[in-house]
Amino acid sequence: MADRPSLIVDDVHVTYRTYGGRRLTARQQKTWHTIGRHVGAVDKVRAVRGISFVADHGESIGVIGHNGSGKSTLLRAIAGVLPTESGAVYADGTASLLGVNAALMRDLTGERNIVLGGLALGQTPTQVEERFDEVVDFAGIGDFLQLPMRAYSSGMGSRLRFAISSAARPDIVMIDEALSTGDAEFRRRSRERVDQIRSEAGTVLLVSHSMSTIRSMCDRVLWVDGGRLRLDGQVDEVLEAYAEATGRPVARRTPARSRAVAG
Template sequence: MAENDKNAQNTQIPTVIADTVDIVYRVNGTGGGRGSATAALNRILRRKQAEQAAGVRKVHAVKKVSFVAYRGEAIGLIGTNGSGKSTLLKAVAGLLPVENGRIYTDGQPSLLGVNAALMNDLTGERNVHLGGLAMGMSREQVRERYQEIVDFSGINEKGDFITLPMRTYSSGMAARLRFSIAAAKDHDVLLIDEALATGDRSFQKRSEARIRELRKHAGTVFLVSHNNKSIRDTCDRVLWLERGELRMDGPTDEVLKEYEAFTGDKAPKPKPKPKPAAKAPTPTPRPPNQPQTEPNDTKVPLPS
């Protein structure tokens, strides 16, 4: 796969370059044992030295990850829970500062999602406007796309719900509206974090189609998912993160085979690439509690 990438390098234009990236979270108030009030005071008085001593814990979420993504690629990010996938995605989007190393991007990568900008007390209609503006669309663009967004979400299929406050929506309806707003904009570099998991089946189908469409317009797509099937369907390259480290980087089939062996998920059965045949996004049951399965702690000495 190394030569595969070398070829790519010659012919293609890089859009995202991660250069030995480290990401560290600092968590306040985990000081156990001693009275945490004094620990906090201690922390304030002697900033740096006291960090470890007084309740601030560092979580090294991503360790020395390097990769180059090229235009036209769709890259899947896989790994067990807590392996740093979403964190890495946020750093690529420039939303989380990196501790060491650099991430270079072409244009502004955007995370697919507007949940945080929406307000439950406002009507769906106003949320469409607010969400669109929050993503950086102009007022005219929002107005143009408005009908399209509402139709896509299917909120109005069962009556005029778009003029009701969002708090009155069922959780599925709200999720559909959120996805519809988020997917309304074209992006250079698109980052998707398990967005496919929302809504009922017919909506899932529509969202998959929409994501394929976005892919066509976008330079590069990153997809975080625990659903190996949707990774197979959408991605041609996969990065496998484990405990914050880049375990593998290569074509989807190769990496997924190893990953499935690692998680003990359908390991023995060598799975030939299930090409589109049945497009219905049957929600392949996500292997629950993956990290607890055997290989994780026992057999595999991770290079650290």
């Protein structure tokens, strides 16, 4: 494409340490290595193993793959919240990550979280105040706003997080399955918000297991498998290949529609 790139991911590898357990091979389990379960139970997970792609302004890209294939880790590395082992990420402007697990402060009320989230994203106190009502409207969680977030349902939590993060008007927005927890009305609203970000020349990266969401919101798909990029291309092409490989029949949009008309 001849467009201006907004995001360049150059051979990114991400490895993180995890504490509390360690993977041992069958052979190690029979030897003195067994002790590694009790002492030095620290393991390294190579979640992303060399991914490169270029995204342009105004593009909306879906990211698909199995659970544990490295999708979320990739988005975190792009957002700059998880360090890369090697390789580099270049971005035009600020990147913001909206995820199901993007934990705000569970013990604090929704109101406090709106203020804290806005400030953390670099807004001034005045901006936070100006956008407060907009965030509240968008989240639509009513008087739960005054309750601590631990009292929220997962859907309400993700609504509020989505509202907080997208109010900061990021140039690149990454959505990590956050939409799947919402109800139909919230999904419609967030789709509008995503379209608005795209129309302002932003770039959207969307992780989803819902093929219909990917179809309706994206114009390109990345298929991540085992920490590597398996396929990068047009929506139909990639989804078809993915369906074939996973053995899951995926209804294509055109036949699905004609069936609906026929029925």
